[in-house]
Amino acid sequence: MDLAKIETLIDFVGRSNISQLIVTEKDTTVRILRDSVNDAHLSTRKDVDAPVPDAEASTGGSVKGLVVEAPIFGVLHLAPAPGDPPFVAIGDEIVEGQTLFIIEAMKVFNKIVAPRAGKITRLTDVNGAEVEVGDMLAEIA
Secondary structure, X not given: OOHHHHHHHHHHHHHOOOOEEEEEEOOEEEEEEEOOOOOEEEOOOOOOXXXXXXXXXXXXXXXXOEEEEOOOOEEEEOOOOOOOOOOOOOOOEEOOOOEEEEEEEOXXXXXXXXXXXXXXXXXXXXXXXXXXXXXXXXXXX
């Protein structure tokens, strides 16, 4: 699928009332989502992860840490290659910018990096399967 066609699809979603459009042509699939500000964007966009309070915070407890969510839809990989050790494990001390995961979307491997330094306190158990935008991948204390 060429760039001009993708730009036309993005423009269409931006002008319409639909919230999601998925188009497949040959072996390429493009997924375009409309966010809460009514801007259309490709599912391969990169967002800055923001802190998300967990259930403990809503009950008056303290927030455990920064939740890293999937910024795009795709297949989550916990390791750089099959048989390799995972990028991170629970208890690992990480630095800002360190690779945590790879999400494969439209045959592109997108590195998901740590938005800040800290310690991994939770990890997803998904590996080699699809994740949706907003799925919890990790928590950094």
